[in-house]
Amino acid sequence: MFNNHDRIAGILIFAVCALLFQHTLSYPTESAQFPRVILIIMLGLSGWMVLRSLILVDWRSMQYEAFFIHGGRFALAVATMGLYIFGINYLGYYTATIFYIPIMAILLGYRSKIVIVFATVIYIAVVLGIFDILFERQLPKEFFMH
């Protein structure tokens, strides 16, 4: 039941709740009443989370679990997604996607070019069909159409 990250998570949640509570002190009473009730409950719960990790857990028998399944690949996935979102603004949705799908698959170790090209083309065709033709939604314009 207890996780080796519980203590850190509890401290972080407690700190965030305390900061938010302090923030509500500048609010008018009517706007502050309900958030303060919730924050007091959350402070109590996170405080208990920290406390029980100190007094109730038998650390010798506890199994340690890594936070990430694979930290490097997680960072890669999040960073490339950030770049993709950033890239959409400058390159346009379709251009950024044409780069993103194959690059991501290749970075994760996939090598079958046919499958990658097939998946990208099908995806682009489906999005084009649904957003541009069916719903007439304007996606971020391609850089060569500005």
Add this chain to the structure above:
Amino acid sequence: MFEPLIHSLWVVLQPDVVLAMTLGLIGGILFGAMPGLTASTGISLLIPLTFGMDPVIALAIMAGIHNGGSYGGSIPAILLRIPGVPGAIVTTFDGYPMAQQGFAARAVRIAAVSSAVGGMISALSLMLLAPPLVAISLAFGPAEIFWISVFGLASIGVFLADDTVKGLLAGGFGVMLSLVGLDQATGFERFTFDILELSDGIPLLIMLVGMYALTPAWQMAERAKNTSITNNDMTFGKKDYYRDWPWNPIVKGWARAIPLGVLIGILPGVGGIAAGLIAYNEAKRSADDPDSFGKGNPVGVAIAESANNADNAAAMVPALTLGIPGSGVAALMLGGLLVHGLQPGPDLFEEQSDVVFGYMWAMLITSALIIPFGGVIATKVFANILRVPQVVLMPLIIAVCTVGMYAFRNDMFDAILMLVFGLIGYAFERLKFPVAPMILGLVLGEKAEFNFSTALKIGHGDWMVLLTNPISIGLASLTVLVLLYPMWQEYRRGRKKQQRGNVSN
């Protein structure tokens, strides 16, 4: 009650709605069949794409995904012993041994028919139970609505989490997020930290997509499985005929499992895994041949899948009437309703009867459609989704999420916010915080605050106004009981342990 029900059937039988249900069902089966993706992922990816659609069509697709996802999880459970969705874990107990003995085709068909029967009865229970329950909700004033919101959050937080503290904290997070933006009563900006885009609050949709769809995609990247399942991994074995099925025990199994699944579905937060496990254990305990369970007994598959799907529509009974979902997927469906501007409660049944009853019919029809789409030939086609390498699927999911978020308000800020919620969702997953209470907190938070403030205004600031009438006192007592339940469970566990210790000494 019957007139809108019949009229909505006519609406649902229009070709475009039938097509939507069929596509939703196929999509749901594909999502359910792919380990790591669930009906929740499918619905969260789909909601942004349904903007601009008629709500009946949008809900028909979601109903198809909901039912299809529940059934689809049985395909890898039977063929590969990998439950495609959490509820399918019970299906692996007998489904996989059946496949090993050369009866995979039979196991798949029993799973399909049982899912369909369970789902249809569940949809009928939704049709019968929701209208009377919504009539009761008319007696609710601000204090009662506040307590029903608190009760919903407490029960989802307690029952959906392995750890009550984490469940309740997740609910608290959701409530806090619902308070971001302009306070409706005073016009004061709360928790926006001068970010202009947050003035209107945090849209539910962004949180849904970020927390439900990004986490499985990133985990696919972390695992980086380049290989896919081959033909040798999936064999369907001997040809199967309905006449060869042990019908008598299967029907008895359904009769035992489906009412239990419906009941568990209605209870907020208990969910499909519990329905399947309880029904399975009960059937095993009372069977003439309990040892055959877990070794390829077809009744085990029938019980698991019928109970699992009986939970689906039943979980929407409290969601549509009181705004409290009975399961995690129901919480997401509730989010889908809200995104389409449909508020649960009596007004929904009065003003949007075609939509709400149409949704109930869609749950029934999509359940029935599982039988043709769950046949061996169809399942062979669906099983091909298992061949798509996850490293290719991962960027596709990210691309769908991003386009959906952009299309929501034509603002890339929403995609960035989705990324932030994805990171929170990932942390929740790894720290074993349940996501559903957070979603429910966001859904109920504003309503809870509004009714809390209104009740206090009525009572001239006296907090006892929250506990003046019998319904409020009843709901507050139920909330306390729900919160005490984990302690009682812990006490019972401790006593059992002590008794076992005494016996061994």
